[in-house]
Amino acid sequence: MAVKVLITRRLKQGESKPVYSALNNLRGVALQQQGYMTGETLLGYDDPAKLLVLSTWQSVTDWKKWQESPERAKVDREIEPHLEGPTEYEIFVIGAGG
Numbered sequence: 001m002a003v004k005v006l007i008t009r010r011l012k013q014g015e016s017k018p019v020y021s022a023l024n025n026l027r028g029v030a031l032q033q034q035g036y037m038t039g040e041t042l043l044g045y046d047d048p049a050k051l052l053v054l055s056t057w058q059s060v061t062d063w064k065k066w067q068e069s070p071e072r073a074k075v076d077r078e079i080e081p082h083l084e085g086p087t088e089y090e091i092f093v094i095g096a097g098g
Helices: 016-030 060-067 070-082
Strands: 003-010 036-043 050-057 088-093
Touching: 003 060, 016 036, 016 050, 016 070, 050 060, 060 088
Parallel strands: none
Antiparallel strands: 003 050, 003 088, 036 050
C-alpha cells in the first residue's frame, strides 16, 4: 500500500543553503532506493523557516528501510546543526478509506 511521508523541519535563520544542498543530494540517492516514487520540497509561504518534504513510497516498509539507511543518517547528521529542533515525521496511507 503506497504511503506519503511528510517531513517537517524548522530552519535556523540564514541556514537554508546547506540544508537545501544536503536535501538535493539526498533526493538523488533516494531516487535509487527500492519503493521510492516521488518527492518534493516545499517552503512555508507565511513561515519561510518551515521546510516540508513530501515523499511517496510504494510501501511503509520501503520508507522505513530508507529512513534507517546509513546514507540518510549521514545527511540527517549534516543538517541537524542548521535546524531549530527535531525533524518531525508523519506517514499517511494513500487512498485510505476509499
